Structure formats: C-alpha cells, structure tokens
Amino acid sequence: MTEAAPISAEYRAGSDPRTLRDALGCFATGVTVVTCLDRSGQPVGLTANSFTSVSLDPPLLLVCVKRSASSASALVRASHFAVNVLQTGQQPASIRFATKDQDRFGATPWSPGEYGPPVLRDSLGVFECAAHAVHEGGDHHILVGEVLRASFDSTLDPLLYFRGRYRRLHFD
Ligand SMILES: Cc1cc2nc3c(=O)[nH]c(=O)nc-3n(C[C@H](O)[C@H](O)[C@H](O)COP(=O)(O)O)c2cc1C
Numbered sequence: 001m002t003e004a005a006p007i008s009a010e011y012r013a014g015s016d017p018r019t020l021r022d023a024l025g026c027f028a029t030g031v032t033v034v035t036c037l038d039r040s041g042q043p044v045g046l047t048a049n050s051f052t053s054v055s056l057d058p059p060l061l062l063v064c065v066k067r068s069a070s071s072a073s074a075l076v077r078a079s080h081f082a083v084n085v086l087q088t089g090q091q092p093a094s095i096r097f098a099t100k101d102q103d104r105f106g107a108t109p110w111s112p113g114e115y116g117p118p119v120l121r122d123s124l125g126v127f128e129c130a131a132h133a134v135h136e137g138g139d140h141h142i143l144v145g146e147v148l149r150a151s152f153d154s155t156l157d158p159l160l161y162f163r164g165r166y167r168r169l170h171f172d
Contacts, residue, residue: 009022009023011023022163025162025163025164026162026163028160028161028162028167029049029051029160029161029162030049030051030085030086030124030158030159030160030161031047031048031049031085031086031094031158031159031160031161031166032047032048032049032051032063032083032084032085032086033045033046033047033048033083033084033086033093033094033097033120034046034048034051034063034065034071034075034081034082034083034084034143035081035082035084035110035117035118035119035120036071036074036075036078036080036081036082036116036117036118037074037078037116037117037118038071038074038078039074039077043104043105043110043117043118044070044071044074044075045071045097045104045105045118046065046069046070046071046097046098047094047095047097047098048063048064048065049161050062050063050064050065050140051063051083051085054144058146059146059147060132060144060145060146060147061083061127061129061144061145061147062142062143062144062145063083063142063143063145064137064140064141064142064143065140065141065143066139066140066141067139067140067141068139070100072141075141075143076134076141076143078117078131079116079130079131080115080116080117080128080129080130080131080148081117081129081131081143081145082113082115082117082118082119082126082127082128082129083126083127083129083145084119084120084123084125084126085123085124085125085126085127085152085158086120086123086124086158086159087122087123087124087153087156087157087158087159088156088157088158088159088168089122089156090120090122090123090124090159091159091166093108093120094159094166096108105118108120108121109121109122113126113128113149114128114148114149115128115130115148115149122153122156123153124152124153124156124157124158124159125150125151125152125153126149126150126151126152127145127147127149127150128147128148128149128150129145129146129147129148130145130146130148131143131144131145131146132144132145132146157169
C-alpha cells in the first residue's frame with residue numbers, strides 16, 4: 001500500500017526522491033499525449049504533463065520524455081511530433097498511454113496530422129511541431145518543437161493532474 005503524502009515535508013538534495021515527487025506534484029498541470037511515427041511508420045506516444053510553452057517568436061514548446069520510455073528513441077529522432085492536449089473525456093487515453101503493454105493506438109481514435117504525427121480525435125488542443133532541438137536533462141530528454149500548426153476546441157474542459165490524481169476544473 002502506498003502511503004498518503006504528508007501534510008507538509010521538506011526535500012533536500014540527496015534525500016528521499018518520493019518527497020521531491022510530492023513537492024513537484026503541487027504544481028497542477030494539464031495532461032498531454034506526445035506522439036510521432038517511428039522509423040517504420042508506426043505510431044508511438046506517451047502521456048506527459050511536462051509540457052511548457054517556450055517562445056512565441058519563434059513559436060517553440062517543450063516536453064520532457066524519460067530516457068527509458070519505449071517511445072523515447074523514436075521521439076528524439078522524429079522530424080515531427082504532436083502534442084495532444086487532453087480533455088476530461090480522454091482520461092482513459094491518458095491512462096492507456098501511461099501503461100505498459102496496452103494497444104495504445106488500437107484503442108484510441110486517431111488520424112495522421114497534416115505533418116504526419118498521430119493526432120488523437122476529440123483532443124482539447126493539438127500542436128503539430130517540427131523537431132527544433134533535443135537537450136539532455138538528467139534522466140529525461142527535453143524535446144523542443146517548433147509549432148507548425150495549432151488547433152483547439154474551446155468548448156471542451158481540460159483534463160488536469162494534481163498531487164498524483166486526475167482532476168477537473170470546477171468554478172464556484
Ligand atoms: C499524468 C501523467 C504525466 C506523465 N508525464 C510524463 C512526462 O512528462 N514525461 C515522461 O517521460 N513520462 C511521463 N509520464 C509517465 C509515462 O506516461 C509512462 O511512464 C509511460 O508508460 C512511458 O511510456 P512507455 O510505457 O512506452 O515506456 C506521465 C504519466 C502520467 C500518468
């Protein structure tokens with residue numbers, strides 16, 4: 001059984017990484033699925049909440065992909081990738097793209113984007129990117145993409161992630 005996070009705690013370099021994860025989990029995020037085609041043209045992708053805008057001119061964004069992810073080498077090599085921003089109805093897709101041995105693309109409606117990488121149907125937003133740079137960041141690759149096309153549906157609500165759990169927006 002995993003223990004609940006303590007009400008307050010302190011992490012110091014070299015101490016328990018669980019506490020660091022709990023501290024990082026205080027930063028509420030949306031949820032994305034990052035996709036590309038591998039060298040044989042097969043779709044690959046994973047759930048990622050490390051998505052950040054970087055620059056408007058030129059239009060750049062980044063996502064961090066752990067080096068051990070099965071799609072890491074394809075994402076690092078790909079000429080293009082897509083960041084699919086998920087809405088509340090896509091929580092099953094988020095779980096599927098974060099779980100090993102799932103038929104991720106078989107069970108998720110998708111189609112090739114204008115620039116090739118898979119676009120998940122009914123996403124809240126989609127950023128199709130050309131690979132701009134890959135930086136090394138410890139046990140993650142930092143993928144920087146130049147946005148070639150962005151689309152969104154402002155009628156949908158975002159899927160959120162906070163303190164290790166999926167959340168929804170609620171306005172009082
Ligand atoms: C909400 C959420 C956010 C995640 N964010 C990231 C992330 O930003 N980068 C990353 O490498 N893995 C992230 N993961 C973990 C990967 O989705 C997960 O390890 C996935 O199984 C890796 O792909 P693989 O099974 O093909 O190796 C996240 C998982 C969840 C549930």
